[in-house]
Amino acid sequence: MAKIHAAITAVNGYVPDYVLTNHELETMVDTNDEWITTRTGIKERRILKGEGLGTSDMAVPAVNGLLEKRGITADEIDLIIFCTSTPDRVFPATANILADKIGAKNAWGYDLQATCSGFLFGLATGSQFIESGKHKKVLVVGGDKMSSMIDYRDRATCIIFGDGCGAALLEPNTEGNGIIDSVLKSDGSGVPFLHQKAGGSMRPTTHETVDNREHYLYQEGQSVFKFAVTNMAEVAAEVMERNNLTSDDIAWLVPHQANKRIIDATAVRTGVSPDKVVINIERYGNTTNGTLPLCLWEWENKFKKGDNIILAAFGGGFTWGALYLKWAY
């Protein structure tokens, strides 16, 4: 019997309407368009405005559009893996909230927290349920409302992040297409360089933590940069080497969108030419769990059946990884 691979059979994305430009940021913190553009490659990012709206509110249009594209209904979904670092609530899981909002009555689900590598870990995890034969339709959602944890007085972080969400459907494939391999890593010694100081069980929210602005994302950018620039490139190269792929075999490199300089370094290390590297950071910034599915969504029409695609990511934690898939449609 032919091996079952988990193949992506539909992708979709959603970004909020509000565009926060570098020029608007110039009015908020001591920064300028030239610095942001040359140091990060970002020109603008989207922000989810509106009282009471959370990450699931971006997932609903992304997933509903996906279901329409695929021509299926929500009750056909078996499992929802919601990859996010900004869940609607600490509990219950945003996967449950989403399932209720879209009417996925037969799905179970859970949230996956692996910061910017979340969607990649979600694809790798979700593929196991397909390969085992246990499930037929696994929805992997990646999204974040980063504006909910960004300090718009901190110029080192507020210029990078944006809001957005995307989703991919995994289904069984016996033609040899789908997710072929992945290399997944994490290292908790990276915690000091990128974390949220308060709001968890270790340091619950109090008036004092809020006054100290400890509920915002904290990052030591240079340390994270050094780690990311080496490790994302290495892990992408590793998954290629162990599948005997050279840069000529790769149709597309889909990297996490954190900094254009990190993306460029990954392209150089893997030898993939710039015209095969998927980049939309200039329009969305770093949407954390949203970057990879938003890239897949925007490039979907350029992908061809059988294309060898490498996804690569890294994030706080630290977490990082690369995944090799053959596009299935």
Ligand code: UT7
């Ligand atoms: O996906 C999650 C993982 N996170 C990342 O991948 C982020 C990785 N890190 C980075 O992308 C970069 O480190 C940053 C974009 C965050 C910062 O770029 P950098 O080239 O590492 O800048 P830096 O922190 O070394 O700062 C250089 C200078 C400093 O001034 P002095 O000390 O040289 O006078 C900063 O104060 O740039 C200054 N600076 C700014 N200037 C204008 C820092 N932020 C800004 C700003 N506008 N927004």
